[in-house]
Amino acid sequence: MDVQSLAKEILRHIGGEKNVVSLVHCATRLRFKLKDRSKADKKALEETDGVVTVVESGGQFQVVIGNHVPEVYKEIGRISNILEDSPADQSQKEKGNLAGRLVDVVSSIFTPLLGVMAGAGILKGLLLICTNAGWLTAEETTYTILYAAADSLFYFLPLLLAVTAAKKFGANLFVALTMAGALIYPSILELKNSGADTEFFGIPVVLMNYTSTVIPIILAVFVMSWLEKYCMRIIHDSVKNFITPVICLVVMVPLTLIVFGPLGVYTGNGIAAAILSVFDVSPILAGAIIAALWQILVIFGIHWGIVPVILNNIAVHGKDYIKPATAAAVFAQTGAAFGVMLKTKNKKLKTLAGSAAITGIFGITEPAVYGVTLRLKKPFVCGVISAAAGGAIIGYSHSVAIASGAPGLLTIPIFYGPGFLGFIIGISVSFVLSIVLTYIVGFDDPIDEKQQQHTGKGSGEKIYSPLQGDVLPLTEVSDKVFSSGALGEGVAVLPAKGIVAAPADGVVTTAFPTGHAYGITTESQAEILIHIGVDTVKLEGKHFDSKVVQGQKVKRGDILAEFDLEALIREGFDVKTPVVVTNSNQYSDVVQTDQKRVRTEDLIMILI
Template structure:
């Protein structure tokens, strides 16, 4: 399957692009934040060829893809409006507790530039190795240029964080860049280095070093987003495009330098010292805990909570001791895959375990975790034990990482320095120990046979299908009838969302096609999901790409969960205004639980009026 088709199928399975509040991706998974979780069909997503599994954690719907996740993400942005503008990633309030919200914010801020940071970190490590071997000198041109390439993103890290934070909080990206740029502006850095005493309208300014800093700019951009939204509400449209940024810069930059920045720097120092205190109590115990628990956190998608600590350690000390503690657990998972590959005689299992054992050595562990370790359980247990032993070794060795990056063979240079030999021993132990124990005690081919037998038993027992009735669905609109195949949006035209028909509306009123309940009422008003008393699930999507209007020219008359009767007014929309903006108003009427029916027949002719019979569903 092509990546583009995979992208289309994933979007269709989660309720379409209009159900996506934000999307980012990490090394192996797409991280969706959905507006309505009920619209996503998890089993359908998991069964798409190319999807490893689906994890719901930290307020995110995480679709695990593997190595090609970046290409799939690009195709999603090509075929949808997701990612079209800076504020498309701005999240509505994340559902769940404060921890879920924190994880969502952290992943949204740090995920986009992880690849660049990893590459820069590896280059830094390689330069350190080359200098140590005497192959390069720090005064040479080659070293100077490559070091600039490696260090630039770390030095100007506040600028990268400003971009992603602005998207997460919904602030103007270029104003956020200006705020972050002021923190690392050469004149400000000179004043700090010279220990100058300066004031701002007689208010003392506590100068700090903000290069490579993390927390101050996140706080600054968050405050910027609040001020910007307030100003945009109270300033007239004719001048707000330049007055709002002007006021924001005049307020946020000095506020950051006077108060926010120093608070953020002291918070960073406190976080670093707090972690170091715990680590120094017993590096070996810390290694056991991190080595054993890291893959469990990855499975739950909660490892993001520790990412700021790693970044902060590097910003404050120039190195991090947490990453070496958890890094060997990746090699333990690779060892588990190798053990299964060597033991099994089942060609299907070998086809999964062989490639996974290789990709695991480069830090991509999801195919192993979901395809092997968790599936057979015992390999996962031995990988946890192997990770714990190896974590203890790195803790005892005092191993460090000089940059972020996915732990694997390619990123070994980021661990070059203190405790490097111990780290290499640790990953070898993790890999070999887990491979051997999995081979002898963690897997046999009877496990796969048991898995198939249980699956078939569940399939036969199954959950009984809901009692559905045959029924006619009336037209919710007045207008010309078109087959779905003529719709420009392939999510609808290919039938990926279900069978149905399209109507080109002639007036701006959407009526209920039956007696039932409003299952989904999109706040933008462009789409309604209904369930009839007979169990038919229907989606009515007014126009193509009209989600981009963000509710403009739509008026909702119902809310989610409302009881409605046939012919009741649900939504009003201004046809002329929407057409004038260049939108196609062709409206699909889709039976989203198509698979539960033996036949869905179109009854409408070339033109229908509200109340006319449109579709017939038969069990």
């Protein structure tokens, strides 16, 4: 993947960096919040090489890329000022409905932590396996050190959430951190553990244990951000930078301990109790429903409303019953993609489905869902049905998650505990059943439609000869890079005239200053390379007269360049000209002309 080009294309198609309010990323997506949605070209983005799809959900413009999203995110930060501006463009008012804004808030706060949560969760699960197997004991210093590495994120979770919440709400990062630190300050914990009556200027304080909590600090930072803005507006410029933090700390720390803390803890415990009660009534039904609906919730971004509940369950109770059922959904969609790979005869789809299935096994399902199963519809439905079957087994087994992390092959240790065997059986059933159902039910294979249309010279992307002359196989080109097919499939033309024409309507993506080679991306995204002769770059432009520039739109037959054919031959250059489809691996077939001699108005290739 050309990360630099992709980052530039994404910036261009979203309407430029000035159209971006904020940008965060998760495991597979760039999540933009745009000022003006109408300036973004969704269709162009979806057709950009490297972009799986584009999803609009929860007030976010989400560009799904896959595993390369961190590199693209960093490149966007390097070539623009978006990342510096992301945390706090407060001039832009939140738009959209309440549910959409809530999803945006939750995803922005938790997304930056997902990677390290997964890593810490895996380590925690492995330590549990080691102690149960007798390989380590809790008294060993090795265990103590590794457990500190695994548990510190969860213990100090309020501090980490203070950072991401402050960025989201545009609050002072260090004031938010200080406030979170006060909640888990040793003397506060001692007061809570002592059981003594606590008050603040006569106001009773119900102390809670705030280590590993989620909701209290988010509520506190949200309110603090408004208090801070108000103070910065009314306090004189000469003193506001240090008076404002004083006011925020004096007001917000007691207010959090008295109001937001207990409210957040009781709310989280109440939601957890409600969900547990559903599992108590019918764990089989609860597991099946969660697993069946999870991927649908993910598509619309609604799952972010459940993430805090999962984290709160793990933090407060040390385990969660929801997350294991979601794993069934992940493995089911992965299995569906694997089934598509086995069933399809379309080379491009087979490659895409195979790579998506491999990625899905490790917990990243966006390429499988958006690139394969949802697009084909029936495999997605097969995945939902299979997820329900696996989720029912997991619910019946009362499987739990002891830490957070994207469900996948590497994160299986975080599910080690009660019902672990049932969890393994559940995800295995989801995966295998989804493969079988997808293969049996089938889908509208894109290659089948193409083959039905393909008669005679066929249909598809038509590429015309850029030169007049004799048609030769690529193997007759003396340059091995072309003759081996390394750059793609195509033909060669032995020119009879020194005129090069556009082989199709499109855009000039490459126009070498030396005038010896041109790249055209057609309107259907076929990438055509025309290289006039072999080693002609050595002439440094001599004998070539370019008629186009990079980025110029052209119509089929427009003159790209003129060259002195006789001079090239006289100077001993091989003038066989490769005409190559550099992205030919994205097509089922490249049908070459059977004519031995062509003019510029003659068809030279059809891309199926």
